[in-house]
Amino acid sequence: MKSVFLDDDNLKNELIKYPKIVKRYFKDYKINPIENSKDSLIIYSYISEDDEEIIAAETQSQFYLREGKTFFINIFVKNNSHNFFENFHIEVINLDENISIIEENEHQEIDEEILPLSDYLITYLCSINNAWTYENINLPQIIISYNEGNINHTLPLSLPKFSLIKYNIHPFMGKHYLEFIYNIFNKSIIKCKTGLSQFILLSSRSGYGKSRLIQEMKFPLLKDNFRYLIYNCYDYNNMNIFRKLICDLLYIPYNEKNLFYTKEQLNTMFLSNKMTNIAADTLSSFICNNSYLDTDIEYISQYLSMLIEHVSQKKKIFIGIDNIQNNSQCFFKILKELILYIENKNLNIIVTISLNIEKLIEENINNIKKFTTFFKHKIDENINQYIEFKPAGFQNEKINFWMNSLNRNNPSDSLILKLSQSFGDIPLEVITISDYFKTNSILKCTSKGEWYISDKKEFYKTFDEGTISFEDIFSIRFNSIFKLYPNYEEAINQTISTIVLFNNNILYYNCLEIVNDYNVIDILRDFKIIKLTSNILSFYHDSIYNYFQKNILYSTLMINTVYNYVINNDVIENKDSILFNVFFQTGNVDKYSIYGLKLMQKYISQLDYLSAIQLGKLLFKDKKCKEKHRAKYLLLGRLFGFSCSSNGNKDESCEIFLELCPLFNEAQNILESKDICDFYRDAVNSLLQSSRFDEALDIIKYYENVQNISQEHKFLSKNREGVIYLSLNKMDKALEVFNESLILAHNIENNTFFWTSTVYSDIALLYFYSIPCIENKVKTIENFKKAISDYNQCEDNTIYRYCEILWHNAFVCILEQDYESALTYIDSGLKEKNQQESIYSIYRFKNLQALCYLYKGEIDLAIDCLRLEKSECETKEFITGLIKIYNNLGVAFYISGNPLQAFHYLELSFSFLSKDRVYLKMFPVLSNLLIISKILDKPTDQIIKIIQKTQDVEFIKHCMKLMKNNNDIEYSWTLWNFKGLDYIY
Incomplete structure (x- = not known):
């Protein structure tokens, strides 16, 4: 133990941190000698239109209200001394009848005492009535009083002049707009206050007033004491929106390049908000780091939801997210999870999102469609909490x-x-x-x-x-x-060009340092060309940004000015993106190819596949890049294809990979073998996902013949080949290739058991889907157990494979008819999944759980479990899961004596199955529906056509036998007498 001697100065320095304790227990101890307070206590005020706007406050002499009905009177108090000041009070007098104070001290209460070496911001949220009918309004007087020792100080605080001369907002009007705000939205506020969370989707074409509606929501929300948090996806896109939301919930200033808190300090703040250690570490890492894995999304979603739940218990919250249309898949995943969590917990929260249905990126249409389908499904399910409003113009x-x-x-x-x-x-x-x-x-x-x-x-x-x-x-x-303003033409064009090059998002002081003219920024704000929100300058409307992207002319001087400013300023956010814009506009392919590749890598590390696709599409067509920088062009192309595949644009991804395959084969002298192997691995995976098995086999030939291929890639190429043959139902060939891949796995020096465990899982799956017989059942169990055993000897930090092994354990127990042990493993898997894994994996465990109940004869419990699972799959649009769950519900209802309900679910399963290529895994659906159709005397022609397309001789023979007799469902295509049940494998 280390001892420290506290002399008088050291003791004072320690005790000064705890003045209340000193006052209570050491009344005679003088730790607060009276200093000259002239410079020790600094108090000043400023006015802002939003609560994050930072003003050169000491010099603010005039404030112009430009937007909305509300503004903030901010009083900043800074104590530079070791003194503490008591009985601190603020009095607001002579309040103009046209001004109302809605809320006081939103950020921090002083509690009548100013602590040493501390600062405070006290805010008064004010509203103004009929702003367009006045030019000037008198602000109230602010009187500050406090005690310094035995001396009482009283001083008036000067506020800037308040002017409405630049107020430029049109009265809110339009019958259905007014009806929405004053009727529908006000009812939502009332419902939310009673504990019924609310979710509102605003959808329309561009220019129809969605952003204005969100702005009009502010006043009634503030009157009802809601926290009003809004985010425009043009300012903060994708995951940055959730970073900003987390910071706002805890009043943390958020700036991607200049965070004012360390990771340790953030951890402490999260822990103080009842977060677990894991949750605190996850969220603080998310804020501090700008890259993450796909598996991190579930963590972030879960812990963000928990944080919102805790914060909303202190005060009701409104979250508005404007222009969601160009966000990536991971954004919509978290948004849906957040909505469902808020609904399930019935938090005092209103979530409003706006969607511009006109400005959709082609590659994002599927993500938007999934989200709107989800939202409309929720409206049908719960009209008291979900609302869609479509602004329709005047x-x-x-x-x-x-x-x-x-x-x-x-x-x-x-x-x-x-x-x-x-x-x-x-x-x-x-x-x-x-x-x-x-x-x-x-x-x-x-x-x-x-x-x-x-x-x-x-x-x-x-x-x-x-x-x-x-x-x-x-x-x-x-x-x-x-x-x-003829004298400002050059400055106006320079300002506009700068904001475009900064991707419609530039900090006010950055723009000012580049343009060096306050007046030009004011002129553009007066004309509603640009706006200032949270110290960020952007165009007033996305239509204006699109206009300037097409029509702006860049001068050489302006381009050089922006370049020199950005290259010499380390705290600029999105520096690579801005420099790419600069070099692309000047046609400098040597430079923009470098920054384009860096940007693609950055977007993918942030799971922002949509931005990567947009950039990839631009550069993939670039002939200069292809001819002058072939290596970078190929690497860009691989990332472009990977982004399309990850975003769900399967066909586009396949075409990109197929076009690039011969080029990569020719590039072995200019690219590292690892880069070439990574390309072929991604190409094969993309083709597998699209069921293009023959083309995938062609790519394998390229993959296996890469010069200096690593042992790991030798294994991966052979393993992928086995999966292709398994998908083609060529079981003997698949087994031969898997055995070859097992030999290669043993040759990998690094973490050998991880790779061998993977192969044994594949071989077990092969035997499971082979012809049902006792021998194959034994081999399935045997190989699953080998996979489990090898995994237990390997090093693995991924939750995915760990949960996969839990699933293996549960499945082996089911095969061995030990259902209680299976349920124990399933419970362990669900606990892991609920914290962090994918929806796909969660449903695999839940499906096994329902099947265990069926095997145990607990039919009603199984049906309830499957119905709950069905509802979640429908909400999340998990099609593969739905095919199997509908099938299993059909079996369960047939066993319970309800063949009509069984037919309904089997027909639903078949309808989804018919839209895609049939896999061996889907055989139970077909034979089940065939049997039920015959029992109920329903047509079977369409089912027979699909069965014949499977090209599986054994399965077709089995079904032809079923056609000759009216059989019970237990004669369905069975996997060791499982009576037609199916698994989400």
Whole structure:
């Protein structure tokens, strides 16, 4: 034990940390000598439009409210001394009747005492009434009082001037929009307050007001004391949204490159929020690290859900996620899991998500379709908690918009009719043209507030040009800025170009350092070209960003300015992406091929397959890259194909791999053998997933003949070949190849038993699906036990293989009719899965559990288990699982004496099965349906056609025998008298 002598100074330094204890137990001990408080206690205020906006607060003299009804009065207190100050109070007086304080001290309570060497931020969330009817409003006075020793201090705090002159938000209107907010959404708030969590999907085309709706939700939510957390996927995409959400829940400032907390500090914060050690470590690693494995997703999803549950017990939460359409598969996986967790726990949370159905990336359509199917299924299942609202524009209310906008009262007014007939019903387009007319003085306002045509020539010229599309309307508005500010044309173009190069996401101070002009940023904000949210500058609407991506011209000076700034600034986020944009725009293939490859690797490490696909599609067609940098081009192509496969775009993935195969074979002198082998491994896996077995065998020939191939890849190529033959139902050939792969596995020096265990699992599967006989049953059990034994002697840190072995143990127990032991293994597997594994693996265990109940004769319990499993599979769209679960439900209902219900489920199973190629694993479904159809006198022609397509002689013979007699289901194609049951293997 180490002893430290505390002299008077050391003792004071320790005790100063605990002033309350000192005051209570050491009243006479003087640890707080009065210092000159002139510089020791710093207090200042600033105003911001969102609670994360950081202002140069000491110098803020003027604040302009631009958006919404709310703003924050922020009071910052910093104690630089070892003193502590008591009886600290803030008094707000002379509150203007047009301002209401909704909430105080959201971030931190001072508790009447300022501790030494500490700082505090006290916020007052305020709302303003009828902002568009005023220019200036008087802010309240702030009086600060505190005691410094025996001395009392009282001082007024100066607030900046508050102006509405730049307030530029149109009144919220439209009958069905108003109905949604003031009726449907308000009811959702009431339901949530009573413990019924709410989920809202806003879906429409671009410009129909989804973001505005989320903004309008803010005021009623804050009035009801909700935390209001919103995220735009253009600012934070994919997993970064969940990083930001975690940080916001704990009031941690989030910046990917400049996190203000260490991993250890984050761990402590999570532990203080009732997280387990594993959960705390997982979440802190997730925030600090920007790469993770697919198996990490379940961890993150589970622990994020637990954190939200804990935080929501303190205060109700609203989570809004805007523009979800371009996120990857892992984002939707976590989002669905989070929604289901919140629903199951009935947390006081409202989740609102918006989907732009117009701007979908082709490769992401399947992910979007799965999510919307899931959400609509939940609406049908639980209409009290799930809502979909489809904003439909102004419809017949555009006359009301123009009347309101121009302050005219006659719907037959010629100006009103002209405008309403000429411009459509999309809110964004109508507002854009309205702002154009007003800011360019084409329309002017009388002293009574009524707008009239001031410049008839320009007014009617707009109509003559037939401005129909948003691009036309926006182009007119944007170009008009140069007429009003001719001296700013270069600076405006530089600012716009910079934001585009930064992927529509740049910190305010970064942009300011590049452009070096406050005014140009203000001008673009005034014209609603760009917006500032949480200190991030981005375009006001994604349609504006898309416009500039197509139409911006980059000057050499601007490109060089951005390049020099980024290359010399280590804390820039997404540096590789920005530099890729810079070099791609200048046509520097030597550079953009390097950064393109780095970006592809980064996206894949973040499981952001969609971004990888978009970039891969761009570079895969790039002839300059293909000709000048063949090695990088091939590596990019492999990552492109892998991303397509991982994202579920199987056909596209296969075509990419097949196109690249001969090129990789020719590139053995310019690529490492490992890179070539990794390519062929991924190519074979992609073709296997798409049931393109013959083409996969062709790739194996390339794979096996790579020069200097490693022992591990020799094994993998042979093992994949065995899987192909197994899938083709060529059992003898598959067994021969698996035995060869077993010899190769023994030659791998590193972790030999892991590889041999894998082969024994494959061989066990082969015997299980071979012709049912006692000999094959014995060999199945024997090889599963070898797989288990070898695994127990290997090193393996993956939860996946560990759970696979638990499944093997349970399955062996079932084969040996030891159902109680099987249930014990299943229970262990489910406990592991509930924490971290894939949905696929969870259902494999649950299916085994239901089958154990069937074998034990507990039919009702088995049916209940299978029904629950069915519901979850339907929600998650797990098709393979559904085919087998429907089959097993059919068997269970037949055994229970309900052949009609049995036929219903078997027919459902068959309907899914018919859409894809038939595997040997699916034989029980076909023979079961054949038997039940004959028993109920149903047609069997379609079933027979599918059976013949299997090309399995033994199975076809078996089914032909069934056709001759009305047999019981126990005569179905059986796997050792399992009576037609099937397994999610």
